[in-house]
């Protein structure tokens with residue numbers, strides 16, 4: 001993988017992470033207190049994900065450039081409209097997106113590790129595998145919460 005390809009992939013991931021941040025930053029709007037608390041923490045996790053990807057891009061000499069600038073990233077990338085008034089539907093959509101995130105990071109980490117490069121191994125170990133694990137934990141929490149949340 002050359003530098004340009006790596007930067008392109010990281011900018012795509014950065015776009016998705018901005019989308020994740022958008023999912024949880026309205027945490028105060030939820031009726032369920034447990035959801036509010038958890039989404040607040042998820043928002044902080046997503047900020048870390050964004051920062052880690054931005055830092056590695058800067059260390060590669062690139063300007064972090066999300067493919068979609070602000071707005072409804074989840075709508076644009078996945079064609080999903082999220083209506084937070086319907087908490088059950090929102091949990092379901094977020095579970096789907098975190099599962100996709102986990103799968104995407106897993107694939108990307110494997111791809112990075114296939115090449116025998118110190119830089120790519122470092123990115124895989126320090127960044128993509130930890131973001132992948134956290135997205136998986138978020139997915140599991142959402143799945144668990146869905147099991148005890150009734151559709152409205």
Ligand SMILES: [Fe+2]
Nearest residue numbers: 017020046049
């Ligand atoms: Fe994330």
